Amino acid sequence: MSASVATGGVRPRRRNYRARAWLIEALCILLGFVLVVWSVLPIYNMIMVALQRHGDVFTSSTYPVNPTMNAFWVVVTESFWYLEHFWHQYWNSLYMGAMTVFFTLLIASLTSFAVGRMRIRHGWIVTNAALLTYVIPATFLSIPFYVIMTDYGMVNNIWAVIASLVTFATPYAIFIFLNYGASIPMELDEAARIDGASPLQVYWRIYLPLMAPAMVAVGTYALLLSWNEFLYQYLLLSSDSSMTVAVALAQFLNSDESPWNLMMATAIIYSLLPVAVYYMFRSKMSAGLTMGGVKG
Amino acid sequence: MDGMQGMQTAPALSQAARAYALPQQRRRLWRGGLQGSEYTWAVAFCIPYMAIFLAFVIYPVLYGLWMGHSPALYQQLWEDPIYRMSIVNTIVYLAVGVNVKLFFALLLSGFFMRKRAWVKAVLVVFILPWAVPALPTFLSIHWMLNSQWGLLDNMMWNWFHIDGPQFLDTSRWLALGSVIVSYIWKWMPFWTVILLAGRMAIPQELYESAEVDGASGIRQFTHVTFPLLANLYLICTLLSTIFTMGDFTTVYFVSGGGPALTTNVLATLGIRDAYTIAEPDLGMAAVMTALPLLIPLVLILMRKMRTAEVQL
Secondary structure (H helix, E strand, O other): OHHHHHHOOHHHHHHHHHHHHHHHHHHHHHHHHHHHHHHHHHHHHHHHHHOOOHHHHOOOOOOOOOOOOHHHHHHHOOOOHHHOOHHHHHHHHHHHHHHHHHHHHHHHHHHHHHHHHOOOOOHHHHHHHHHHHHHOOHHHHHHHHHHHHHHOOOOOOHHHHHHHHHHHHHHHHHHHHHHHHOOOOHHHHHHHHHOOOOHHHHHHHHHHHHOHHHHHHHHHHHHHHHHHOOHHHHHHOOOOOOOOHHHHHHHHHHOOOOOHHHHHHHHHHHHHHHHHHHHHOHHHOOHHHHHHHHOO | OHHHOHHHHOOHHHHHHHHHHHHHOOOOOOOOOOOOHHHHHHHHHHHHHHHHHHHHHHHHHHHHHHHOOOHHHHHHHHOOHHHHHHHHHHHHHHHHHHHHHHHHHHHHHHHOOOOOHHHHHHHHHHOHHHHOOHHHHHHHHHHHOOOOOOHHHHHHHHHHOOOOOOOOOOOHHHHHHHHHHHHHHHHHHHHHHHHHHHHHOOOHHHHHHHHHOOOOHHHHHHHHHHHHHHHHHHHHHHHHHHHHHOOOHHHHHHOOOOOOOOOOOHHHHHHHHHHHOOOHHHHHHHHHOOHHHHHHHHHHHHHHHHHOOOOO
């Protein structure tokens, strides 16, 4: 360092610059390493515990000593009393997710078509309603929602949860559709209208096909939302036949000595679908399209 | 992320903001306005959404306000030491969790601007906490922090022969800290991506001319990046605070409100009062005490999103 300062000139300065570039590169690699460890650690823990036998979980090892797929086998064959209905619960989760996606896409696309394309008078009422829903924490509404659903006898009915999920997924879907729809030339609608197409035909034959990319992104978002949601399912679904995997997972905690290996194996199987869907459609989801995924 | 190049890079919030501003433009794009039956169609298309809005938002909101209207409930809450503790916890959780998360997200978004293949690969891994559903990961963290057999304790013991602290069992602040770190772990990737999109939308020429003028890396950040991102950063902070106020899952699964009910936040306390103690009105009153903070935040946010679509 002192030598380069003393001699000055072009070459030492360049060497100095190069040393600095190396230092920055080294720090970046270090940071990248730290980030990977930080991100993966809880997921590593999940996998490690799932690969152990029940007794091995309660040891002080940091890696699976006798790795076995036993826990996964127990889960998929439903051979533990907490997991008796696993596949039924998985079906419930899947059904709930699929219905949430379908109704979110249907309702949001119809609304955005009327507001964004047909420019219905007083459309601002609809967008304000959506914005209001977007900023109300769903948790706070769960208490009156539960009481109302009890009054209507909708407890243990999966449609009560689907209704709440659609309610909270639709506003963001509307925003995305309005924004994406603005990039589709209005002349297409006009041409169809001149040819005598009814609004329903314009919606079905022109609007929907052109909105396909936004539909994929919003559909993925709605699926992730339903997979992330816990509270409404926990409050509304408690019977064996209506329960979803999320509720069943939380139930494990009620026992005195939880079978952590089975719990983590269930958790991994539960996580596979959203992770696969997310990485499959990752390129379709620009940052904006995922915005709603943080709603609490 | 792949989809972030080109015109699609417009940051998330500006999308919502622009969508929100749309109806204010008085341009009627279906020429001649809606005619005859078309207006009926348009109204019919809006009916499903307005129906769910009235049934599942307005009705529960009014019902909730009615449930929590009695002043006696607030008297009862205030006399409960657990409630007073929850207020402090909520404030700490919001102030530390949201700000630390967003500050690191801002810095990390700069790191992810580097155009190296391995940096892109790190981003793919870094996004994982967001892609994996919340519940399984928080359960995993809960077990990781177990003071006897948890992974962290085992690592400290095996590698450094330190007996790890009791993260969740004795100290209120250690447990709350664990909750906050878990929360940051889960949501930082998402906000990093949002701010990354914001950075990508800044024209490269600005940096080039700043460099010509002799601005160093830090001065480029303070004089170019930050002024241009400030508005987005502010909106992110407001939105994130609002969303975090309703966060139930993190506290419920990481600390479970323990030790001895000292780490509840308003959301978990409200649910506890409403269901475990079976006093729905009291639970509603508990979450309603967040309104004095929630309403101003919502008003500022709506104003910000209406007037300035996030300027970049």
